[in-house]
Amino acid sequence: MSDVAIAPASPSAGVINPHATGTSLANQVGVLARRSIRGVLSTPAGWMPGIVMPLMLITINSSAMQSSTRIPGFPADRFLDFILVLTFMQAALFATSGAGLGLVRDIESGFLDRLALTPMRSGALVIAQIAGAVTVALLSSVLYVAIGLVFGVDFHAGALGIVVLLAISTWTAFSFASIGAWLALRSGESEALQGVFPLLFASLFLSTVNMPRELIQSDWFRAITRVNPVSYMVDGMRSLIITGWDARVLGECLAILGIVSTIGVAGCARALRRRMAKA
Amino acid sequence: MSGTIVAARAIAWRHLYKWIRVPANFMPTFIFPLIFFTGFAGALGGLGDLPGFDYPANYTSWIFVFSLMQTCLFGGLATGFTIAADFQNGFARRLMLVVPDRRSILLGYVMSTFVRAAIMSCVVTAVALVVGLEMLGSVGEIVGMYLLAWSLSIVGTLWAAGVMFRARNPQLGPAMQIPMFVAIFLAPVYVPIELLHGWLHAAARANPITYVMTAARNLLVGDVDGLLVALAAIATLFVVLAAWALTGVRSAERAGGV
Numbered sequence: 001m002s003d004v005a006i007a008p009a010s011p012s013a014g015v016i017n018p019h020a021t022g023t024s025l026a027n028q029v030g031v032l033a034r035r036s037i038r039g040v041l042s043t044p045a046g047w048m049p050g051i052v053m054p055l056m057l058i059t060i061n062s063s064a065m066q067s068s069t070r071i072p073g074f075p076a077d078r079f080l081d082f083i084l085v086l087t088f089m090q091a092a093l094f095a096t097s098g099a100g101l102g103l104v105r106d107i108e109s110g111f112l113d114r115l116a117l118t119p120m121r122s123g124a125l126v127i128a129q130i131a132g133a134v135t136v137a138l139l140s141s142v143l144y145v146a147i148g149l150v151f152g153v154d155f156h157a158g159a160l161g162i163v164v165l166l167a168i169s170t171w172t173a174f175s176f177a178s179i180g181a182w183l184a185l186r187s188g189e190s191e192a193l194q195g196v197f198p199l200l201f202a203s204l205f206l207s208t209v210n211m212p213r214e215l216i217q218s219d220w221f222r223a224i225t226r227v228n229p230v231s232y233m234v235d236g237m238r239s240l241i242i243t244g245w246d247a248r249v250l251g252e253c254l255a256i257l258g259i260v261s262t263i264g265v266a267g268c269a270r271a272l273r274r275r276m277a278k279a
Numbered sequence: 280m281s282g283t284i285v286a287a288r289a290i291a292w293r294h295l296y297k298w299i300r301v302p303a304n305f306m307p308t309f310i311f312p313l314i315f316f317t318g319f320a321g322a323l324g325g326l327g328d329l330p331g332f333d334y335p336a337n338y339t340s341w342i343f344v345f346s347l348m349q350t351c352l353f354g355g356l357a358t359g360f361t362i363a364a365d366f367q368n369g370f371a372r373r374l375m376l377v378v379p380d381r382r383s384i385l386l387g388y389v390m391s392t393f394v395r396a397a398i399m400s401c402v403v404t405a406v407a408l409v410v411g412l413e414m415l416g417s418v419g420e421i422v423g424m425y426l427l428a429w430s431l432s433i434v435g436t437l438w439a440a441g442v443m444f445r446a447r448n449p450q451l452g453p454a455m456q457i458p459m460f461v462a463i464f465l466a467p468v469y470v471p472i473e474l475l476h477g478w479l480h481a482a483a484r485a486n487p488i489t490y491v492m493t494a495a496r497n498l499l500v501g502d503v504d505g506l507l508v509a510l511a512a513i514a515t516l517f518v519v520l521a522a523w524a525l526t527g528v529r530s531a532e533r534a535g536g537v
Contacts, residue, residue, distance in 0.1 A: 043450070048453060049453045049456070049457075052453070052457065053457070053460070056457070056460065056461060056464075057464070060461070060464045060465065060479065061464075061469075063475070063476070063477060063478065063479040064464070064467075064468060064469050064470070064475060064479055065323075065326075065469050065470075066476065067326060067329050067469075067470050067474050068323075068325070068326060070329055070330075071325045071326070071328070071329070194307075198306065198307055198310040198311060198314065199310075201311070201314060202310065202314040202318075205314050205315065205317075205318030205319075206314070206317065206318055206321070208322075209322075210318065210319070210322040210323060211322040211323060211325065215325050216321065216322055216324070216325070217324035217325055218320075218321045218322075218324055218410075220321065220410070221317075221320075221321025221322060224321070225322075
């Protein structure tokens with residue numbers, strides 16, 4: 001049993017055990033992350049669409065767009081193999097709202113301010129909300145891999161490739177979650193965060209998620225996919241499924257993830273300092 | 280009867296006013312259909328070159344009709360969330376106290392969503408024209424295509440209203456969204472029905488939206504083929520979903536509007 005007791009997953013109720021004094025940051029994050037995960041899992045309306053919608057989309061699209069595989073040069077024999085990456089990306093995108101909305105609730109309910117009056121470090125709450133959202137994304141990704149295996153997806157990079165795929169999808173979720181947390185800390189309003197979600201969603205559909213770049217006919221769309229960082233994340237994860245080990249594609253993916261997560265974490269740290277200074 | 284219309288108009292006006300005044304309500308209704316349209320039109324042009332894909336206009340035009348219908352249908356879902364929010368903040372309860380004929384509440388939401396669908400259709404069309412939409416039909420045929428699409432806004436509103444008058448809770452939004460999402464994606468969205476195989480081909484054939492979408496695509500290129508079947512499909516959907524929505528209103532009445 002942890003020596004830090006925090007009430008309830010219920011976002012508005014946060015009571016911290018005074019014995020928390022002196023506990024490590026990792027311990028504080030652990031307790032708050034469990035609270036965050038319980039909060040997410042206790043509201044199925046919050047996490048269910050994030051799992052069900054991508055599954056429905058790939059179930060329908062893998063059949064509806066199977067004809068795409070007849071386009072000369074298409075890199076997979078089954079569209080399901082090609083489109084499975086969409087599920088990992090959507091899980092990562094939902095981490096943005098998972099972390100951001102969780103944090104906004106804690107800001108709006110005054111939980112973050114009350115936390116500042118305790119020995120708990122406020123950074124622990126931010127890290128915990130991100131960790132909670134990333135854990136949900138990781139669990140979703142494991143489910144998607146399992147579903148892929150059941151439906152005969154041939155992961156060309158093998159078992160190790162699946163592990164790397166899960167690691168990259170988790171890192172992707174972390175990058176998006178940190179951006180969600182940054183926006184939450186900056187604005188403190190759920191409306192602002194909800195307004196950003198469509199833009200992230202757009203970044204997914206304006207990427208190479210539905211077609212490899214070399215087979216996209218529209219010049220303007222090809223140009224968008226080239227400057228859209230999400231394309232590189234998609235291509236990196238997908239390469240492990242349909243190609244195998246492609247050092248260049250994976251390198252580009254990891255570089256982009258490094259940049260995005262650095263921006264997200266730096267933004268979070270800065271926004272948290274400002275918010276706590278105001279508090 | 281005139282009282283019903285007056286109340287419906289007032290509710291419709293309030294709904295439209297809230298839609299325009301609150302960007303958080305306004306923007307997603309525009310952004311999501313445009314995301315799908317640009318994403319699909321831009322990425323999937325190669326599908327138009329597949330053997331058996333014999334649509335006379337370009338792929339942008341093919342996917343435009345889907346986006347137009349999605350815009351209209353999903354506009355109804357946005358109305359469903361408004362209904363749920365009205366129940367949550369107590370406005371619906373007050374509305375039910377002052378409106379003698381509660382069907383006017385439903386009619387008001389249907390009217391406002393129809394107007395909204397018409398406005399949003401203009402935006403989607405403008406973007407589509409920029410990226411190469413081809414309209415090969417006559418003025419009458421193009422108007423017919425829009426009317427078919429706008430009729431789906433009524434279908435979407437009746438469905439969403441039926442769910443939300445019963446649930447009265449936005450948390451149950453997925454129960455309203457998921458069947459609609461499945462219904463439109465089980466139509467021939469990306470390629471003609473002849474190029475669909477297996478279970479999806481069977482599902483598309485059984486899906487009434489398939490016939491509306493096919494007729495609208497035909498009208499866009501100047502062909503009236505399938506129009507009567509589409510009208511029959513729409514009429515059937517109207518009858519079934521109007522009953523669903525009206526019984527939902529009754530359910531809310533029985534619950535006292537809370």
